[in-house]
Amino acid sequence: MRRTLLESLSHGPLTEAPPSRDDAALAELAASLERSARRRLGRSLSIREVDAGSCNGCELEIHALNNVFYDLERFGLRFVASPRHADVLLVTGPVTKNMREALERTNVATPDPKWVVALGDCAWDGGIFAGSYAVVGGVSKVLSVDLHIRGCPPSPIEILKGLIALLDAQTAKQP
Amino acid sequence: MPALTDILRGKRVDDHRPWPRVIVTTDTWRDVARAMAAGRATLLGLWGDADASLAVHMAVSGETANDIAVASLECPDGTFPSVGALHPPAIRPERAVHSLYGLQPVGAPDLRPWLDLGFWDVRYPLGPRIPPPDVRPAYTFLPAEGESLHQIPVGPVHAGIIEPGHFRFTASGETVVRLEERLGYVHKGIESLMAGANIERAAKLAARTSGDSTVAYGIAFAHAVEAALGAEVPPRARYVRALMAELERLANHFGDIGAICNDASFAIMHAHCGALREVVLRTADSCFGHRLMMDRVVPGGVAADLRPDSPASLKTLLEYVRRRFPRLIELYDNTASLQDRTVGTGIVHADFARQFGAGGYVGRASGRTFDARKTPGYPPYDQLGFEVPTLTEGDVNARVWIRIREVEQSLALIDQLIDRLPTGPIATKLTARRGEGLGFAEGFRGDVLAWIRLDGDRVSRCHLRDPSWFQWPLLEAAIEGNIVADFPLCNKSFNCSYSGHDL
Numbered sequence: 001m002r003r004t005l006l007e008s009l010s011h012g013p014l015t016e017a018p019p020s021r022d023d024a025a026l027a028e029l030a031a032s033l034e035r036s037a038r039r040r041l042g043r044s045l046s047i048r049e050v051d052a053g054s055c056n057g058c059e060l061e062i063h064a065l066n067n068v069f070y071d072l073e074r075f076g077l078r079f080v081a082s083p084r085h086a087d088v089l090l091v092t093g094p095v096t097k098n099m100r101e102a103l104e105r106t107n108v109a110t111p112d113p114k115w116v117v118a119l120g121d122c123a124w125d126g127g128i129f130a131g132s133y134a135v136v137g138g139v140s141k142v143l144s145v146d147l148h149i150r151g152c153p154p155s156p157i158e159i160l161k162g163l164i165a166l167l168d169a170q171t172a173k174q175p
Numbered sequence: 176m177p178a179l180t181d182i183l184r185g186k187r188v189d190d191h192r193p194w195p196r197v198i199v200t201t202d203t204w205r206d207v208a209r210a211m212a213a214g215r216a217t218l219l220g221l222w223g224d225a226d227a228s229l230a231v232h233m234a235v236s237g238e239t240a241n242d243i244a245v246a247s248l249e250c251p252d253g254t255f256p257s258v259g260a261l262h263p264p265a266i267r268p269e270r271a272v273h274s275l276y277g278l279q280p281v282g283a284p285d286l287r288p289w290l291d292l293g294f295w296d297v298r299y300p301l302g303p304r305i306p307p308p309d310v311r312p313a314y315t316f317l318p319a320e321g322e323s324l325h326q327i328p329v330g331p332v333h334a335g336i337i338e339p340g341h342f343r344f345t346a347s348g349e350t351v352v353r354l355e356e357r358l359g360y361v362h363k364g365i366e367s368l369m370a371g372a373n374i375e376r377a378a379k380l381a382a383r384t385s386g387d388s389t390v391a392y393g394i395a396f397a398h399a400v401e402a403a404l405g406a407e408v409p410p411r412a413r414y415v416r417a418l419m420a421e422l423e424r425l426a427n428h429f430g431d432i433g434a435i436c437n438d439a440s441f442a443i444m445h446a447h448c449g450a451l452r453e454v455v456l457r458t459a460d461s462c463f464g465h466r467l468m469m470d471r472v473v474p475g476g477v478a479a480d481l482r483p484d485s486p487a488s489l490k491t492l493l494e495y496v497r498r499r500f501p502r503l504i505e506l507y508d509n510t511a512s513l514q515d516r517t518v519g520t521g522i523v524h525a526d527f528a529r530q531f532g533a534g535g536y537v538g539r540a541s542g543r544t545f546d547a548r549k550t551p552g553y554p555p556y557d558q559l560g561f562e563v564p565t566l567t568e569g570d571v572n573a574r575v576w577i578r579i580r581e582v583e584q585s586l587a588l589i590d591q592l593i594d595r596l597p598t599g600p601i602a603t604k605l606t607a608r609r610g611e612g613l614g615f616a617e618g619f620r621g622d623v624l625a626w627i628r629l630d631g632d633r634v635s636r637c638h639l640r641d642p643s644w645f646q647w648p649l650l651e652a653a654i655e656g657n658i659v660a661d662f663p664l665c666n667k668s669f670n671c672s673y674s675g676h677d678l
Contacts, residue, residue: 057386067449081334097294132364
């Protein structure tokens with residue numbers, strides 16, 4: 001372990017360098033997130049993820065946000081275990097009828113102000129599972145959705161971009 | 176020892192490939208159940224059917240590689256003799272058949288609904304489709320008796336980025352006396368969506384049955400369709416599929432090894448394994464155009480060929496992993512505080528693994544040397560050299576080591592696949608016709624079974640069986656006598672699919 005730790009010190013982190021100003025997506029993202037997140041919520045945004053019937057593909061890419069390449073927490077975004085600690089509900093899946101009540105109860109347990117983000121094509125309108133007896137067909141049929149992030153599944157960069165868009169829109173509404 | 180074909184007497188169905196499907200009498204149905212109970216056969220899947228007539232099917236394997244068959248029992252009166260009464264691994268599949276089709280397993284030890292949690296607008300959605308009761312019936316968990324026991328209900332929404340399911344613990348102090356799972360929260364009705372879908376749409380549904388195994392489901396589904404249609408897949412497509420399958424195995428095993436260590440609060444492994452996983456996904460993206468390689472396997476072949484620079488980037492990936500992974504293995508092996516959590520925790524006994532036919536690392540960590548790439552086997556693995564690592568300890572540590580050894584095997588397989596990649600077409604055109612097919616694929620978690628009945632270019636019925644069906648019940652056994660705090664560790668070492676199970 002000592003060797004691994006020492007080598008980590010000498011080799012530097014794997015985390016992608018804080019994006020340079022002229023670097024397209026990430027740079028824009030880091031800068032705008034910093035501005036808008038601070039104005040609205042101080043320094044951070046806490047996210048509670050709810051799987052409402054996903055195939056677990058979206059979960060894999062949400063997980064990836066926590067790896068050293070994306071290092072989500074450097075942007076002030078973090079996942080929390082309890083909805084009571086959350087500012088954002090990040091919902092995946094077509095909302096199965098079996099998960100509808102649990103999703104509604106999670107929403108009630110999340111304090112205001114809060115935002116609901118529907119992640120993935122299933123969460124948009126049920127996706128490929130739309131029309132089944134077992135799905136409601138999209139998060140907006142159950143909760144008021146502030147933002148949809150499309151994709152099957154969306155890549156980690158697309159998820160980050162979406163979270164920024166949410167912050168920007170919320171900041172714009174403020175006086 | 177009689178082969179399955181000797182037990183399975185009855186009318187053989189035409190057009191079911193590559194293994195026979197036999198319409199049996201209730202006596203023969205019971206004989207098969209007895210053979211499984213006696214350990215002479217393994218249950219591969221049990222599902223319902225309501226196409227021409229109400230029926231139940233049971234896929235079983237005997238002791239030799241190609242001794243696989245499907246027994247079908249027609250149930251005109253809506254009942255069939257319970258297999259679960261003799262052979263417990265059939266209990267949950269039978270409960271699902273009852274909840275979805277309304278077929279009654281006579282003599283079943285447990286008839287509580289499964290998958291149907293009482294929220295649907297219809298009861299028996301794949302069978303008679305009757306209105307649900309006005310009041311949602313209460314669900315009774317199995318009892319645990321003793322002094323000072325307390326219950327801990329967990330889920331469906333868990334404290335993490337994981338899938339939903341309910342766990343009901345009964346504990347005596349810190350020690351788990353009984354765990355009972357209640358699943359079905361992510362039931363999407365995939366079987367009903369499959370019915371009537373064309374092959375292209377059905378393949379997309381199969382690819383979204385369990386996202387982490389999208390390649391494995393793609394291959395299993397393609398195998399079933401190709402068997403039903405008698406299609407010959409070009410060799411290059413077989414190799415490209417195997418490349419994707421091994422990348423998927425690598426990515427998931429890295430994710431799991433890291434996450435198991437993280438659940439023992441050893442974050443450095445999680446960080447390093449997470450980096451390895453990300454590099455695999457990025458390579459998959461550059462070679463196949465999708466990080467999880469969704470929809471890249473299609474019935475008949477693969478959707479897109481490798482790019483000219485793909486072999487080189489795959490070799491670069493192998494080199495990167497081979498430079499970094501051995502150090503992590505050493506770190507895992509030499510950290511006493513971590514070993515203290517994983518060694519001897521959550522033991523699955525070998526007889527349970529054998530009885531349930533548990534696939535993947537759950538079975539192989541408990542002495543079951545089964546791998547669908549070897550048995551029944553499918554190309555191109557018959558042309559490649561690889562070993563199936565097996566251990567007998569059956570604990571969390573053994574399940575970690577199986578993954579470590581499988582990573583090494585997958586690296587060697589990718590090397591061989593690149594070096595021997597055949598030239599030629601990447602897909603064959605499918606000719607629509609009637610037929611039934613059974614297919615397998617070895618995902619990272621275990622063997623995925625796909626059964627299909629095609630009518631022209633339409634699917635009339637399709638059943639997909641995730642390896643988790645025969646692993647989830649073993650988790651209940653593995654946690655007994657362990658402390659509640661070790662449950663996340665045990666659960667992660669199983670990493671069963673909720674979506675794949677719930678369908």
